[in-house]
Amino acid sequence: MAVPLPEPEDTEMNMTPMIDIVFQLIIFFLLSLKFKTIDRRIESMLPKDRGLAPTPTFPEDFLKVKIKAFRRDMADKEKAYTMIKIDNEKKQYVLPKGWKGRLKESSDRIDAYDKVMNTLKSIVLKKLKAHGGSPEEVKGEIVAPPPKGGAVPHGDIVQILNVFLEVGMTDIVFEGAATPLTSSERAARAAGGS
């Protein structure tokens, strides 16, 4: 007996699971989306021969420009500021107040930074001219002596480093805080003191 076949139904693919998955993918990508935040870097090379050694002393006639930075702390951190001295000059330069990490960048603040850094740059250029050598031959020293130097914000030091690099000086020495004493060093010191 012939069985009549049913008429073909309007079969449609069930799209729901696919749409579910696709939406989940979108949510994943949305949550993990993070636009590139760094676009630049300053390349540097630590000295292989004296990584942990105390600061080397250079001969007096050695060509160098020294920039000394220290922090004036205030009870209100937003009023703290960094002071800068070049070589043995009496004049001090004050960087904009505040703890940069907690302040939004305002154009006034950036202008204030630019003003100080441009002044530093012109002074360093004058010194380079007086030295007479090429900038690569002149050593730059960034000195942040403890305890007040250690509290100078990283961003301020990068700004000073940037001044040296802008004028073509590439041999930069950082002088600053030693690491805290190790437990054995502390024990030895305590034993020596008792």
Added chain:
Amino acid sequence: MAAKVITDTEDAKMNMTPMIDMTFLLVVFFMLTIDLSQKEFFPVDLPFATTGVEDKEEDDEVRRFVINLTGDGTVHFKSYEFNLASEDPGEQDDAIQALQDALRQVHSERGEILLREKDGASKVPVMIHADWGAKWKYVQWIMQACAHPDIKIYKLQFAVKKPPTEKGS
């Protein structure tokens, strides 16, 4: 002329095709823009510098280590976290030793022989991705940890950003 009278509710279906098209386009967009390597970077307020060079992709073999330093003195390296801002010098020293251990361990996991120059110096650069407001002495301590005689990482990179006043920013 007799108007058409709809008596039965028709099986009205929404046309899903444009929505699916758009959804796929969104998926493709996110797949192309996602950069999982950025996961290594903690959200910090980077200092700006005009002399910074463009941060380009590097050789996978010597893929750099990224050490994050937040404004409060906390170091984030891989899954490790160290607090350099303790009041106690002993705890600070412990944190530095722990950072050195972590550097040593992660470096050895990547293959000591392949990643060393003939003089023992590491080929792997370290990027210091530090907040503008982080104390400079903590950055120095990180540099000293990298240059430790057991670790010998001398190639450093400071993460910076384009100055806001510079053209094109």
